[in-house]
Amino acid sequence: MSKAVKKNNTVKLDFNIEYAPAPESKASAKIQPSYDLFINGKFEKPASKKYFDTINPATEEKLSSIAEANATDVNKAVKAARNAYDNTWSKMPAKERAKYIYRIARMIQERAREFAVIETLDGGKPIRESRDIDIPLVANHFFYYAGWTDKLAYAFPNKKIQSLGVAGQIIPWNFPLLMAAWKIAPALATGNTVVLKPAETTSLTALKLAEIIQESDLPPGVVNIITGAGATGAAIVNHPDINKIAFTGSTDVGKIIQRAVAGTNKKVTLELGGKAANIIFDDAPIDQAVEGVINGIFFNQGHVCCAGSRLFVQESVYDIILKKLKDRLSTLIVGNPMDKNTDIGAINSKQQMDNIHKYLRIGEKEGLEMYQNNCVLPKKGFFIRPTLFTNVAQSSRLAQEEIFGPVLTIQTFRTDDEVIEKANNTPFGLSAGVWTDKGSKIFNLTTKLRAGVIWANTYNKFDPTSPFGGYKESGYGREGGLHGLGAYLK
């Protein structure tokens, strides 16, 4: 985007030079006009006979019709999962189970490009992210848990390894296939069977995964993928023959689920919202920190539960950090998610875009100072300019509530104790970031910040070996790593 212009022997950076478009081809994406429910190894029509549209949020064009499962379909899927659990999957030697999971991992790798393109078309995230982050992590998750399948006795020494039974799994739209992998891989590795529901706006990659599962010859009923809206999710949560609910989504729905399972024998893990603090000390590597903050909040349009949405900067470096952040913000490319140059793609839905606009208005009303990238937004589709707010009070709604969009609030601090107090002062506790040259400071903060994941001198780095999850209203239980296996065992 920037080009060095040589004039009178001085080199001036001109940030207004544009890249030529570099669109990824849609040719690899085979999207059918409609998709049925994947139950007991087959695609079946929904009992309701109802279908809903899934659109491309960058163009508002319809991509496909998706079946809407009702309680009858949920019951059918749970029966298939129970039957597969009792008669096949729980009886199969672990090393045989592992072979299926490895096979699924390899098939995802082979079709990685198709998955990446569909993820971007259906959800709006930049192709660079779905291609380089989401889909490789999906395959890695299946590989990682395949590796544990026949080694559970080493993971939990001196314990009797016992699976739970049928897991009901409900996932959000921000990392559609990755969340499906986080849920399905550890459940299968530990010998459970699955009924999974993707989010209404992003069902396509989960249904593509169903095609792979069918081709992999996984015994019918081990994984069932049913689509629909909140009511379908609720029917899964309330089904009496489900042993475990694994949910990733909003804190509000998490609370509904918690109430629904109270007094039942269902085991629950909840991965909910967040309001992460990203903290820069004056001894931090400044450019690296600025890039980390940009990645921390603008990655995936800020549709990240662990997004570093609150920046705290030590007073002595505030001016330089703010200047560098503004400079960097103005060079971010917002637009067509299928273009490999795009940094910030489409907001996932109109509803989500309206919600982010609501917070921008609240910020203005509260008298905060707003700074935006002044790019021209595409005429169609759902887009929002990346936005910084300064002059933010700790009590501001923008500093307290999850926005789930490309909006960063900036506050300052003087001492370690002050920033720890401010960072912990939200109802959430999912993640945080610390930027400093001093190991002792990192240790001090990581022990005192109430967050499940804390990154030091980096941000938004994920790995299947590392557990992920929150405190307080960010939920409970951990996914990933050994902890993720424990969540599917008695």
Ligand code: NAP
């Ligand atoms: P959401 O509205 O809670 O939806 C999540 C899933 O639950 C969707 O599949 C949704 O179906 C379904 N659902 C809705 N109402 C339900 C009900 N009453 N019972 C059962 N299921 C129900 O959340 P979202 O807006 O899709 O996702 C954004 C939220 O997820 C953010 O708050 C974000 O922080 C959180 N998140 C957390 C993590 C984490 O690991 N902690 C990771 C990613 C996202 P529909 O699609 O039809 O609404």
Ligand code: MG
């Ligand atoms: Mg869609």
